[in-house]
Amino acid sequence: VSTDAATLAERLLSGDRRALARAITQVEQDGPAGAELLRAVYPQSGGATVIGITGAPGSGKSSLVDRLIGAYRAKGRRVGVVAVDPSSAFSGGAILGDRVRMQQHATDPDVFIRSMATRGHLGGLSRATNDAVDLLDAARYDPLLVETVGVGQDEVEIVRTADCVVVVLVPGMGDDVQAIKAGILEIADLYVINKADREGADRLQTDLEQMLTLGPKTAARPAILRTVAVRGEGIDGLVAAIAAWLEQSGPARRAERRRERAASRLLAVLGERVMARLLAEGFGAGGFELAVQRIAERETDPYSAARAVLDRLEVSP
C-alpha cells in the first residue's frame, strides 16, 4: 500500500468525509489508486447492514430512501446511501430531481449520500458500487441503503446480494412496467407498495399475493408493506419489517449473502483485469483491432477469434 493510499485510508477510517468522498471517486475511476485504497480499508468493512431498494422508474424509491434516512437517524444510526442513477453525456451527471430533495440531509454529518454514475463498461458499475459500499462501511455508516432502478441486469446484480432486498411497486402502471418488475420480483425479501393511496393498490396487492403463491414453496413468503413515502406514511412499519426480516433470516442467510457478494465482486474485478490484459497481450501481431476488422469483414467469426486467444493462454496450477 502506497503512502497516499495509506494516508487517505487513515483519514477515511477516522471519519473524514472529504477523504471518503475522494475515496469513492477513486474506486469509480477504477485506477490502481482505488484498488489500493479498497485493499487498505477492506479488513475494517463488513459490519454494516446493506439494504437494497429497487423498483421501476417512477415508483418513488428516492422519496422512500429519504424517509428511511430520517427514520434511521431518529434511532441514532449513521446512514450511508449509494444511489445508482442513469446519467447522460448531455447533463454530465445525474439529473434526478429526487436527488435534490434528499439535500435536506446534506448538512447532517451522520448522513452520507453518493450517486454513482451508470456509465462505463459492463460489470464496472456493479464493482464500483460495491466498492463504495465497503468504503462507507469502513467509515462506520450503518445501515447502508443502496438504491437502484430495478431494470437491467447490472442494476439487479447490484442489489441482489444486499442483506435485505426491498422491491418497490406502485399501483396503476402499465403492462410494460409490470413486465419490468417481473425481472426483480424474484430477488425481493420485502415488497413495498408505494403511493398506496392511489387507485389500484388493493388490486396490486392481490396480484402480488397471487404471483407469490406461484413462487418456491420452501422460502419464507416475503411480506408486503404499504407506504405513501411523500407523506411519510408507513415508514415506521417498513423499518420494523426490515428489522424483523434481518432477525428472522438469521446469521446463516446473512453469511450466504455475503458469500454471494464476495463471489460477484471477485468475478467483476477479475473480469475487468483479465480482459485488460488480454486486450494488451492476447491478440498477437495486429492485436485486437485486426481481429475485430477480420470479424467485421467476415473473414473469421467471434467464436473462432476468441478461441485463438484462449489457445494462447496458460494457467499454471
Place this chain on the structure above:
Amino acid sequence: VSTDAATLAERLLSGDRRALARAITQVEQDGPAGAELLRAVYPQSGGATVIGITGAPGSGKSSLVDRLIGAYRAKGRRVGVVAVDPSSAFSGGAILGDRVRMQQHATDPDVFIRSMATRGHLGGLSRATNDAVDLLDAARYDPLLVETVGVGQDEVEIVRTADCVVVVLVPGMGDDVQAIKAGILEIADLYVINKADREGADRLQTDLEQMLTLGPKTAARPAILRTVAVRGEGIDGLVAAIAAWLEQSGPARRAERRRERAASRLLAVLGERVMARLLAEGFGAGGFELAVQRIAERETDPYSAARAVLDRLEVSP
C-alpha cells in the same frame, strides 16, 4: 463443424424456419452447438440492415415495431425482429401483452419474430442477441429490428451498434423516467416522439431540441419524428427518415458500426470463455469457493484475490 451443426446451418440457409428457431435456441443456451452453428453461418451474414429500437418502459416500442413490420412488408422486405424482454422465474418467460399483439404477423412466412429472455449472467444477453441477429441475417431477413427496453447497460449495449438507432420517447412521463431516457439519448440516430397525440408532445420536442443543442456540434443533429403507433400515424415518415439516415450516414459510418459490433461481440464471447476457464483452473487448491470464503471473511479482498489469479496466467505471444 460437426455434422449436426452443418445440417442445421444448411437448413437455416435454405429458409427453413424451424431450423432458424432451433438455431436461436442453441445460441441462447450458449453451448458448443450454438458456437459451431454461428461459425458455420457467419460468412453468410452481414448483409442485413440492423435497426435498433429502444425507449423507456411504456413508450410503445412494441406497437411501433409492429407497424414497422407492416411498412417493410408492404415494400416486399422480409423482416426479422429480435425483442429483448424482461422475464420472470414466476411466469417462465416474457409476459408482455404487446408481444401478443404482434401475433398478427405470426402466420406471415416473411416475418420472423423472436423474444430473447433477459436471464443469465452479465454480458450473455448481448452476446446471444447479436448471435440471433446474425442467424436471421444469414437466413436473409432484412431489415432486422432489434427492440430493447432502453434501461440497463446490457440493454443499451445491444442497440448501440445497430446501423440506425431509434430512441422512442413519450410525452408526460415523470422525472424518473426522463432520467432513464437520459442514458440512451446519446446513442440516438433518430428520435421518435410516440403517442404524439398526448398532451406534452410540443414540450417534449422543445426539451429534446434544447438538449440536443448541448450535444457535440460535430455530428449531424438527429431528426425528431412524431408517431401515434397504435393508429399507424407517422410510420411512413419514420421509415423514410430511417432510409434517409442510412443513406446520409454513408458506408464509412456503417463500416464503423460494424467494427464496433464486432468488437463488442468478440469481447463478450472471450469474456465468457476466459472466465469459465479461470473458474475451473485459476484458483489453485481450494478453488474459487475458498477464495470467495476468504473474501467474505475479510481475510483477503477482491483485488488481492484477483491479482493472485492473474499472477498464475501466462499469455504466449
